[in-house]
Amino acid sequence: MVEAVETMDGWYSLHDFRTVDWTSWKLATEDERKEAIDSLQHLLVKWDKVEDGKDGSHALYNIVGQKADLMFMFLRPTTNELATIETELNKSKMGEFLIPAHSYVSIVELSKYRPYKEEHPEEIPEIAARLKPILPKWEHVCFYPMDRRRHGDENWYTLEKDVRGKLLYEHSMTGRKYAGKVSQIITGSIGLDDWEWGVTLFAHDPLQFKKIVYEMRFDEVSSKYGEFGEFFVGNHLPNEAIATYLEI
Ligand code: VOV
Numbered sequence: 001m002v003e004a005v006e007t008m009d010g011w012y013s014l015h016d017f018r019t020v021d022w023t024s025w026k027l028a029t030e031d032e033r034k035e036a037i038d039s040l041q042h043l044l045v046k047w048d049k050v051e052d053g054k055d056g057s058h059a060l061y062n063i064v065g066q067k068a069d070l071m072f073m074f075l076r077p078t079t080n081e082l083a084t085i086e087t088e089l090n091k092s093k094m095g096e097f098l099i100p101a102h103s104y105v106s107i108v109e110l111s112k113y114r115p116y117k118e119e120h121p122e123e124i125p126e127i128a129a130r131l132k133p134i135l136p137k138w139e140h141v142c143f144y145p146m147d148r149r150r151h152g153d154e155n156w157y158t159l160e161k162d163v164r165g166k167l168l169y170e171h172s173m174t175g176r177k178y179a180g181k182v183s184q185i186i187t188g189s190i191g192l193d194d195w196e197w198g199v200t201l202f203a204h205d206p207l208q209f210k211k212i213v214y215e216m217r218f219d220e221v222s223s224k225y226g227e228f229g230e231f232f233v234g235n236h237l238p239n240e241a242i243a244t245y246l247e248i
Pocket residue numbers: 109110111112113146168171172174175176178182183184186197199201212213216217222226
């Protein structure tokens with residue numbers, strides 16, 4: 001039997017996509033709109049404090065295209081905290097104007113294809129920081145889910161572990177060329193959501209998303225074994241830009 005790989009798992013992740021109900025927003029009174037913006041700012045300040053305490057992280061992006069208007073990404077130690085955040089947002093005044101568009105539940109994951117001499121590599125500070133990352137608030141985000149193919153001869157799950165490790169090593173060599181240009185967070189979602197992994201990329205220049213994803217299509221691990229879901233691309237929306245974004 002083919003050996004599975006052990007994973008190191010960090011914070012749980014929720015990608016929460018919302019569409020602004022612009023018609024209701026325009027019909028609301030100025031006081032209602034102000035109350036709604038204040039309620040969102042209040043939540044953001046609360047989430048900022050969690051991030052300052054290194055108990056989680058979050059980021060907000062304005063999605064380009066019709067799939068959604070906003071993407072909140074939350075990282076927390078438990079799924080209970082993620083559900084609480086989602087409910088708090090729904091109950092807030094702003095929640096009255098946010099229509100759920102899509103969501104994705106997963107957990108930050110690193111695999112142990114590379115052997116570690118340490119008994120608990122997840123405790124190595126550099127690895128611990130990657131499992132519980134503070135999200136880089138880079139200007140642009142790209143999120144998509146993916147699977148590893150299991151069709152006929154192209155079946156990731158019948159490849160020996162060392163072969164999979166070698167293919168992922170080659171993949172990492174392509175990734176390394178984008179150091180400083182693209183930062184990636186891979187979240188595992190087998191048993192948690194519809195696809196097997198979530199890929200969240202951050203960049204200063206959105207063109208780099210096209211460059212890296214295109215180049216990786218030629219890596220064997222993607223060309224033979226990659227299946228991809230819907231792509232979402234967005235621009236960072238810092239707290240101080242929200243009022244302007246929602247201004248009518
Ligand atoms: C931005 C650069 C970058 C870099 C440096 C990088 C490196 C690495 C390393 C070292 C490893 C293996 C060990 C681990 O850390 O788990 C991985 C693992 C993984 N990757 Fe990656 N990846 C990048 C980027 C990167 C991208 C752009 C994609 C999407 C692929 C595409 O075709 O659209 C991706 C996917 C993945 C996935 C789904 C996994 C898990 C597969 C599994 O079977 O376990 N990844 N990745």
